[in-house]
Amino acid sequence: MVRRAGRDAAGGIGCALLSSRVLRGARVREAGTNPNVVILHHEAEAHAMHTRTPRPGRWAAIALAAGLAAALGLGATSVGAEPAWDGNGAPPVLVTAPTGTQLGAPARNTIWPCPYVIPIPGTDETGIVGRTVATEITLAETPWVQDGMIDVAKIALVPGAVQLESVFTVTETGTTRRLRGNGIPNHPIGTFPIPQTSDAYAYYAALPAQGYANAAEIPVAPYDLSADLPIDPVMSAEPSCIPALMTGIALTGGAWHLEAAPDSRLNIYDPNAALPTDRCFGHPYATEYHYHGYSWKCMEQGEPGKPSPLLGYALDGFGIYGPRGADGTLVTNAELDECHGRVGWVMFNGTWQEIYHYVLNNEYPYSIGCFRGKPHVPSHMMPGGAMPSEHP
Secondary structure (H helix, E strand, O other): OEEEEOOOOOEOOOOOEOOOOOOOOOOEEEOOOOOOOOOOOOOOHHHOEOOOOOOOHHHHOEOOOOOHHHHOOOOOOOOOOOOOOOOOOOOOEEEOOOOOOEOOOOOOOOOOEOOEEEEOOOOOOEEEEOOOEOOEEOOOOOOOEEOOEEEHHHOOOEOOOEOOOOOEEEEEOOOEEEEEEOOOOOOOEOOOOOOOOOOOHHHHHOOOEOOEOOHHHOOOOOOEEEEEEEOOOOOOOOOEOEOOOEEEEEOOOOEEEOOOEEOOOOOEEOHHHHOOOEOOOEEEEOOEEEEOOOOOOOOOOOOOOOOOOEEEEEOOOOEEEOOEOOOOOEOOHHHOOOOOEEEEEEEEOOEEEEEEEEEOOOEOOOOOOOEOOOOOOOHHHOEOOOOEOOOO
């Protein structure tokens, strides 16, 4: 079970709403260099509008500046041929999802959000996520996206290196791993609110945010977070859809969110393609900091050419690891299943064992695409308070 005490308990597949106008037993470890944290619940595509209006279920309240480039007079630039990456250091590009990538079923190279009934913005009608609305991904048109690639060097990163107080403990019983923290990672993050002099400012300033002049003004703040996960997770016969924004808990004290950013028309984008984040590939939603994908600058990389270390836990209890497998080479999407994971040899619970685990790499969805175990997420974290239309 995951609990979060704070302003908004409802989950969602998004973070902030982007105006359609802009678019196109018990061991206790104190948080230190390797703190195990939490589970954030804010979608920072999100910094963008942390809006709760039409309540298209915090779903459509997601900040995604996909076509924002057009509104700002910015054009996409060519990435060129895909540079090779071996899983060591920083990837030169991220392989994003093309327009038309389906969201209604588990599959490689995509995500599978649960089918919730949500209001359709601007109408009196409702739709079913992944079935009748928000059925596919749209490729964002920002300056760092071209030919299905995100040129990492061209992302207008949020500047700064702000160190906030991180509080975190892990307690383990015979069956449960209990994570407690304040949602603040143990590493420096970008400057939030975003400085007006930064290249990233214009992308967020163009987005509305309830309680703020605009989305660029949203700060990062601590919050109470509690997560209880199974120490020995069990694979289910079939994958499970993702029921809320939060998908995993990083050992840094931050959390991963679903790799989706909806706009006011419920078009869905890759968050990394739509909005700039900080150097850690993170930003806040509702003041809560979270990651999108592999934060190689701010997470432990391990030794080059060696297996990637454990970087956190998914909400079903399975481990989340970096991009290199047991042989020290890059794990590509072709080697992963529909949930962005696989059964393989990793260090888990202090033992080198062959077990299911998730992999962070540079191919969409970068992190968790669905769950292979039972996700421990309470009903109050479902998108916009909506109820599932049905469970697949």
